[in-house]
Amino acid sequence: MTAPALGDIRACFEGAIPAVVATCDAAGTPNVAYISQVYYVDERHVALSFQFFNKTRQNILANPHATVLLLHPLTARFYRLRIRYLRTETGGALFEGMKAQLAGIASHTGMEGVFRLLGSDVYEVEEVEEVEAVAGHALPAPPARAVTLGAVRRISERLVRCTALDEALAAVLSGLGELLGVRHAMVMMLDAATQRLYTVASAGYATSGVGSEIAVGAGLIGVAARERSPVRIGYMTSAYLYSHAQRSSLQAQVPDVERLTDIPYPGLAEPHSQLAVPIASARRLLGVLFVESPDELRFGFEDEDALVAIAGHLGAAIELMQAVEEAAEAPAATGRPPAARGAPLLVRHFPSNDSVFVNDRYLIKGVAGAILHKLLRDHLGQGRTEFSNRELRLDASLRLPDISDNLEARLLLLQRRLAEHGPDLRIEKTGRGRFRLALQRPVQLVSVGSAE
Amino acid sequence: MIDRGVSVIVGSRDAQLRPSVMRAVGSRVGPADGEITVYLSRPQSRRVLQDIAANGHLAVVFSEPSTHRSVQLKAGAASLRSAGADDQPRLASYLASMEREIQLVGFAPELTRAMLACRLEDVVAVSFRPELAFDQTPGPRAGAALGGAA
Numbered sequence: 001m002t003a004p005a006l007g008d009i010r011a012c013f014e015g016a017i018p019a020v021v022a023t024c025d026a027a028g029t030p031n032v033a034y035i036s037q038v039y040y041v042d043e044r045h046v047a048l049s050f051q052f053f054n055k056t057r058q059n060i061l062a063n064p065h066a067t068v069l070l071l072h073p074l075t076a077r078f079y080r081l082r083i084r085y086l087r088t089e090t091g092g093a094l095f096e097g098m099k100a101q102l103a104g105i106a107s108h109t110g111m112e113g114v115f116r117l118l119g120s121d122v123y124e125v126e127e128v129e130e131v132e133a134v135a136g137h138a139l140p141a142p143p144a145r146a147v148t149l150g151a152v153r154r155i156s157e158r159l160v161r162c163t164a165l166d167e168a169l170a171a172v173l174s175g176l177g178e179l180l181g182v183r184h185a186m187v188m189m190l191d192a193a194t195q196r197l198y199t200v201a202s203a204g205y206a207t208s209g210v211g212s213e214i215a216v217g218a219g220l221i222g223v224a225a226r227e228r229s230p231v232r233i234g235y236m237t238s239a240y241l242y243s244h245a246q247r248s249s250l251q252a253q254v255p256d257v258e259r260l261t262d263i264p265y266p267g268l269a270e271p272h273s274q275l276a277v278p279i280a281s282a283r284r285l286l287g288v289l290f291v292e293s294p295d296e297l298r299f300g301f302e303d304e305d306a307l308v309a310i311a312g313h314l315g316a317a318i319e320l321m322q323a324v325e326e327a328a329e330a331p332a333a334t335g336r337p338p339a340a341r342g343a344p345l346l347v348r349h350f351p352s353n354d355s356v357f358v359n360d361r362y363l364i365k366g367v368a369g370a371i372l373h374k375l376l377r378d379h380l381g382q383g384r385t386e387f388s389n390r391e392l393r394l395d396a397s398l399r400l401p402d403i404s405d406n407l408e409a410r411l412l413l414l415q416r417r418l419a420e421h422g423p424d425l426r427i428e429k430t431g432r433g434r435f436r437l438a439l440q441r442p443v444q445l446v447s448v449g450s451a452e
Numbered sequence: 453m454i455d456r457g458v459s460v461i462v463g464s465r466d467a468q469l470r471p472s473v474m475r476a477v478g479s480r481v482g483p484a485d486g487e488i489t490v491y492l493s494r495p496q497s498r499r500v501l502q503d504i505a506a507n508g509h510l511a512v513v514f515s516e517p518s519t520h521r522s523v524q525l526k527a528g529a530a531s532l533r534s535a536g537a538d539d540q541p542r543l544a545s546y547l548a549s550m551e552r553e554i555q556l557v558g559f560a561p562e563l564t565r566a567m568l569a570c571r572l573e574d575v576v577a578v579s580f581r582p583e584l585a586f587d588q589t590p591g592p593r594a595g596a597a598l599g600g601a602a
Contacts (some may be wrong), residue, residue: 137569
């Protein structure tokens, strides 16, 4: 019988059934302990959660040999891993991934507040043994989820047909829903200057939440961004709920103006499964692809594999589109727009944070707010309605964080916030790297507390 | 807890102090006073049984899945014998108890039956007198020695 590879038994590492670890002290006394987490690191390594200074901990520091007993949660087959302790990690992607998973396990098993990850003990796997099954008693193995690879392929095919960011985001979100049955998903993009992530697209929520923000490092999405590593939870845990995080940050003395400009986070109030995957390209973090579900253990290793592959395609597509957009930009077309009629819209702009209010309703802030201010200023001053991405990029007053900033994502954010606000003030794409400011009513622009 | 039938895991180690481990398919208090017996399925527990036969060292954790209440017993000597027809009722009542216990934490009896499947002719009874007992319930107190024998 050939020994299985670690990758073949990843279902054993989901934490559904607690594993057992046997160790032995220097004097030769064995010890057996339940362990909340045996975490798949790679094909040759696993990590065990270090939560207490217990006998297991003492033993592996004195004698690095340990044996883990795992039970496959579906087939009820046993597997034994002979492992050797290497090191303990107390920060970084592995630690954060385990910490998030442990929070879910702790909450699921009524151990919230008891389980706390002190470190990730990394072991080399010396042997994987499939324990002999008793004839006629093994449960059937679940069918292989070949559908996942097919779904990745189809989403990839849809992505390569896209020529603009909004199309790419729609291809991913609709593909996840249609091909992988993911009902709730969102894409957040990174604002590198403020180290915040803003929602540009979502699916399956009561409100789109476009424009809502999360700090890098906050909650599951923020941790995935900070560590640039997927983070996955299979059970609900208050430790990673944004409602919880937001309450905490509000308590932490946030000025009223900040509260006015908060767009509510759209996510599920009680997610039981969550998976956040960083979107990156050329080593640069671009954003995070996030999916969630009200069901427990909804996302397994295969889903994580699929999402990492999809996020990779998306990251490459976003970068390519930006490069093509730069190359293809042409001077703005001219044309006579229909004259705006009716009562003027009062647009107030606060230069301190570039927040914009339209008829006293908050619209947007930050770079997208600065862009809208520039467009309206040029429209009122010069009568312009046609603009190009290129001129925005070259406009120093916009304080675009850097040349690699995803301007397309800012424009998409602004376009969607305007569309959600009403029909009177919109921006429309007119070609690659070009767009039009469409006004159905005249605008009165007021800068408040301006230093200009 | 030991007689009622909760999760039982048995560990030992070889001469190089490399640990071995397997889940037991049954447990009982007795047969002699102060003795405890755990049952292991030989084809699934070869190393553990070899190690116990070689050096007598074993560690056994009894744990109630629904409450995590756990106790660990240790001994430096044990006797092994093949299980016989007399042991069959013990194994059957253990299985019934475990089906209930594991159902409490959300797994169907089919999983428990597959997990504990064994042939009577393959079962080995391991009897020992606990020399040390520890509270193993997860938390900061895990590992604390218990006052008397369990």
